[in-house]
Amino acid sequence: MSKRTNSAKRQLILDEAAKLFKLKGFGGTSMRDLAAQVGMEAASMYNHIKSKDEILELICFHVSDTYIRQLTEVEQMAATYVEKIRALIGRHIQLMIEDGAAVSVGNNDWKYLTGDTLEAFKTARKRYEKGFAALIEQGIAAGELQPVNVSVALFTILSAVRWVELWYRPGRDVTPEELEENIMTILLNGLAK
Amino acid sequence: MSKRTNSAKRQLILDEAAKLFKLKGFGGTSMRDLAAQVGMEAASMYNHIKSKDEILELICFHVSDTYIRQLTEVEQMAATYVEKIRALIGRHIQLMIEDGAAVSVGNNDWKYLTGDTLEAFKTARKRYEKGFAALIEQGIAAGELQPVNVSVALFTILSAVRWVELWYRPGRDVTPEELEENIMTILLNGLAK
């Protein structure tokens, strides 16, 4: 039971850290800020985590692991390339709605990682990008997609979806379903009539 | 002549600051880092700028002023809404190619602004968003655009374009013209055939 309590505290620290990093950036968040949010002294947090850097690592790799798992799921689907891309974008949006703070850290604060950890994160991200790019490339080759530059299409999609994490709140007048449908319409069918 | 020299140094400080903030974030960049990049001691920079916060302000408002000027230009064009939106997206991409570091700071580090300055920046950004949204809304009303949610379309476009600042380098195998054309195709005509 003490173990369950400890790991709950640890998770609380990670969750609050993600929120603060999103709000003020990794560099703009002090361990004293975080401690106040969690409800303990800064020194006490070191019973649950090793360092400020470890917090950043855990959040970043939680996000990149999730992304890669989603890619693997979609790759194994029996579907057209358009359907696969649609499924991957959908999962992307879903993750932002469910875990926006962590995604924000993985998008913006990963650059504060150092050494091997930084390299490992970059590698994970590149792997995801390559997998996504392959879907687009095959979709073009199969005649399902417009013959655009693959890199441009990839980053336009990944980027187009990013604002959700900054914007979406449960109180919005747009439901997650509408949101997903609207974004999908713009990216796949275009805004113009 | 001494005035010209001084303001050139000041500009150099601002340019190097934008690059460093983009690379390491405002919170992760020290005045000593910046001084080393500029080629003087930290203390000496205070002959050219008032504070670290002033540097951030100058960069952020340079960007927001440019955006608002571009919006005004486009609003005064005699053209269809689709053409206006196309023109505004084009200017957006152009600015990122020409002044990517400053745009990055205006996108990511504005949150380190404080007090009235922070409020003024938020107001400028909101003004730009409202102007852009109005173009989309009128485009839908005129039957030129798909009847999507205006906020979703606005942020999808603004966001879709943001990766250019992270990705574009003169050495890329894509020219600025191709880049613009490809992004425009995806956003306006859609990726799917």
Added chain:
DNA sequence: CCTACCGATCGGTAGG
């Protein structure tokens, strides 16, 4: 989980 504290580094100033 806290009090007390460490060395390092921060943004910025004084004085020349």
Added chain:
DNA sequence: CCTACCGATCGGTAGG
């Protein structure tokens, strides 16, 4: 434009 330095705050540790 530099040397020398300020008070404040940083991430983190010792010891209980």
